[in-house]
Amino acid sequence: MAPSMVTRFAPSPTGLLHLGHAHSALFAWRRARAAGGQFLLRLEDIDRARCRPEFADAILEDLAWLGLDWDGAVRVQSQHMDEYRAVLDALTSRGLLYPCFCTRAAIVREIAAIGHAPHGADGPLYPGTCRRLPAEERAARVARGEAYALRLDTAAAMAAAGPLTAEEEGEGAVVIDPATLFGDVVLARKDTPASYHLCVTHDDAVQGVTLVTRGLDLKPATHLHRLLQALMSWPVPRWHHHALLTGADGKRLAKRDAALSLRALREAGRSAAEVRAMAGFSD
Numbered sequence: 001m002a003p004s005m006v007t008r009f010a011p012s013p014t015g016l017l018h019l020g021h022a023h024s025a026l027f028a029w030r031r032a033r034a035a036g037g038q039f040l041l042r043l044e045d046i047d048r049a050r051c052r053p054e055f056a057d058a059i060l061e062d063l064a065w066l067g068l069d070w071d072g073a074v075r076v077q078s079q080h081m082d083e084y085r086a087v088l089d090a091l092t093s094r095g096l097l098y099p100c101f102c103t104r105a106a107i108v109r110e111i112a113a114i115g116h117a118p119h120g121a122d123g124p125l126y127p128g129t130c131r132r133l134p135a136e137e138r139a140a141r142v143a144r145g146e147a148y149a150l151r152l153d154t155a156a157a158m159a160a161a162g163p164l165t166a167e168e169e170g171e172g173a174v175v176i177d178p179a180t181l182f183g184d185v186v187l188a189r190k191d192t193p194a195s196y197h198l199c200v201t202h203d204d205a206v207q208g209v210t211l212v213t214r215g216l217d218l219k220p221a222t223h224l225h226r227l228l229q230a231l232m233s234w235p236v237p238r239w240h241h242h243a244l245l246t247g248a249d250g251k252r253l254a255k256r257d258a259a260l261s262l263r264a265l266r267e268a269g270r271s272a273a274e275v276r277a278m279a280g281f282s283d
């Protein structure tokens, strides 16, 4: 029988883990272990320019040192690009994705010309320029080999999915509104053949994750993830977005706070129990 509680920690190997990551990992691990469920580890390394193998090795080593164990093999996203491609193809064949040839500069110019752009979770929303391209022009530019990203036609996708909610622990059913938060979001970048949103949602489904735990900074992304789950008929988990750890200055911890990397703390003589306590979980 499938375990009723499956959580995961899904860091990107772009640097050393710090106390904020330890908090996230311990949060997910403790929930799984308390429920007799499974805790999975996944490396989100699709951004080949920013990810490095030595950071991936350091993540496994630092988590083990911290006292965490995980179930099954570590899932490494870069080994599953064909699966993400298949999801993009499925969405394209249903007319829910379109190629976007715009450069960043062209988008900025377009927004300036319009005079305003609604703001979403990650900044100004894409004004929909390439969504309005005539089919022949689109086909001709693809045939010419022009580089393009793939964007979700979010209004069409929401119309196909119907009204949606996501279950956030402690909050209940949250009404899903990806159009306001993300607009026509990029699901495959010109330089990276799949986006974080696509891969994370696909993988949570494939891995049978039942409770997605992560920092509050990623809470808006749930709107998009819930939509992708509906479009792809994937199982729907619950979510718990936890507060972010802050430093002595009250600011959230970041990878640049090198002194708070698990490695630096360990080299400075801190024990794993001390670091767990610093990350908010006393034994």
Ligand code: GLU
Residues within 6 Å of the ligand: 010, 011, 012, 044, 200, 213, 214, 218
């Ligand atoms: N890979 C993401 C990060 O390192 C986390 C993904 C998630 O938990 O949904 O920020």
